[in-house]
Amino acid sequence: MKKKIVHYQVLFVFVLMFFSSCYKEGKQITLAEAGAVSADKINKSVENVFKGPEIQMGNGKVRSWISINHEGVPVEIGIEMTDGALYGLSQDPEDFAAATFVLPLHKKAGDLTPFDHLVINWNVHGHEPEHVFDVPHFDFHFYMISEGEQMAIPPYEVAPAGFDNLPPHAYWPDLYFPTAGGVPQMGKHWADGTFAPPFTKTFIYGSYNGKFIFLEPMIIRDYLVQGTSYTAAFRQLHVFDPTNKYYPQKYNIYKDPATSKHYITLSDFVWR
Template structure:
């Protein structure tokens, strides 16, 4: 999956974990902001009533969504999560990939869409992942089956600065239905390295109110708070919250 794409990092931005003074949700701890098209994207973590992590995610403004380029080259935006999220969850940063032509496999994911990666690897380790041909043993060194949900199958090869991708073969797009959104896991050198939402541009433009369960592995390699659900929430101003919810200590 995605191994034939040429990736350009349009932004690798670390502004520090600063508060967004315009945010109206008091339970949110704000992370980084970055320019994205004509708008911006900002990471955050929300807390429950007891002060424990409840959700991690990012907010993408309406202007960002409406101004993504249609050129063939993929754009990628990398932002750190808040320090508090890094301390209490296994997740360290978000990579937002815009695929204006989609990617393989043909006939399934070759439509304009976003890949929203929530990485457990440090940034320097992610950037050091080479092309599959240069390290096939590390791409093919898969985690123990208990660390991935049932019915998730590894795609061929792997992607530089990402790793191997595991798709849910029970998803509608593998049963003849059009792809709108799905959930993917990633791995590299024996470790689960990211959890990922994949969402089409058309689906986001439909202003969805998505809330779905994440199929859970039997075991977790790293202790911390992990999500049990994922969501897309469209706000009154047209911005959208992309979130991993229901954080549970494992």
């Protein structure tokens, strides 16, 4: 997909290798453990689950959701995918519209968290650098700006100033660095300096015009097809904007064995 080529540069790989020994991210958990964890959250902690509308994706459906406990604190926010959503996807790397799925969030999500909407981007052939991210994968964007603001982000070549206006250094998450250029209708991507190939999953930040605007688990399709479960803490921003919201500290990948639905979520919220 041409628009994604600028996503990362070849230098990215070498910087990542340098940092790769500094931090071990997360742990893989069994399918049974994932089912038990999700069931425990739903049955014991959660007062309500608020879901967004179902969206057709491939041969299945996707939707957003947020769960909130009895104290009014978010438990999880994320994406629910039926198994069919992993199949029948566009095979045209140039058809950006056919590979983009916008998921509105319930109003409760905006009231409690910084997130406005979610977007799934399907990359049928991945993107550069070669032999690292050139495998079929999904970008799961959790946007902290409106859809209108997101869609107004221009190509880097047309207006680079917004991309090159980085957030103040004091905000930056440890060991993350901004990649060159930027992607229209997304922003500038920030890479995890501890990542090392082979790529199955990684966690990305995004910025535009001086603010961090999205969080992004990036996961290969095969990882989801296999039903592999994983949970990880991700490094936090040092300053939060907006304030007076609940922000997540972990991201999770799991499949519910009872329904065969896949979940990509953020959890472990704290008040900022």
